[in-house]
Amino acid sequence: MTVVDHIVLALQSSDQLDADKRYALIDIFVSNRELFETLGAEATRAFTQALAAGDADAAWRRIADSLSQEQLVRLLQATQDEMADTAKRAAAARAQLQALVDTVGAYAFKLALGALL
Structure with missing residues (x-):
C-alpha cells in the first residue's frame, strides 16, 4: 500500500471528523496522489499535521518547501x-x-x- 492509500484508509475510518471534512481531505490526497507519492511519508505526514492543526496555507508551504x-x-x-x-x-x-x-x-x-x- 502507498502512503496515500494508508492516509485514505485512516480518514475513512476516522470518527473524529465529520463526513464533509473527511471527504474533502480524502479528495485532497487522492487528487494529488502523484505529489504525495513523490514526497514520501515524512513530508506527507508533516502536511497532514499542518492540515489537522487547521493551517492549510502552512501545509501547502511545507509541501512547496520540501520539494x-x-x-x-x-x-x-x-x-x-x-x-x-x-x-x-x-x-x-x-x-x-x-x-x-x-x-x-x-x-x-x-x-x-x-x-x-
Whole structure:
C-alpha cells in the first residue's frame, strides 16, 4: 500500500471528523496522489499535521518547501503527461460526439425527406 492509500484508509475510518471534512481531505490526497507519492511519508505526514492543526496555507508551504528539484521535475512531467492524456480523451470524446451528431442529422434528414415524399 502507498502512503496515500494508508492516509485514505485512516480518514475513512476516522470518527473524529465529520463526513464533509473527511471527504474533502480524502479528495485532497487522492487528487494529488502523484505529489504525495513523490514526497514520501515524512513530508506527507508533516502536511497532514499542518492540515489537522487547521493551517492549510502552512501545509501547502511545507509541501512547496520540501520539494527537491528532481521531485519538482518528476511532478511537472507527470502533470504534462496527465494533461496530454486529458487532451487525447477530450479529442476522442469530441469525435464521438460529432459522429453522433452526424448520425442524428442524417436520420433527421431521412425523416424530413420521407415526410416530403
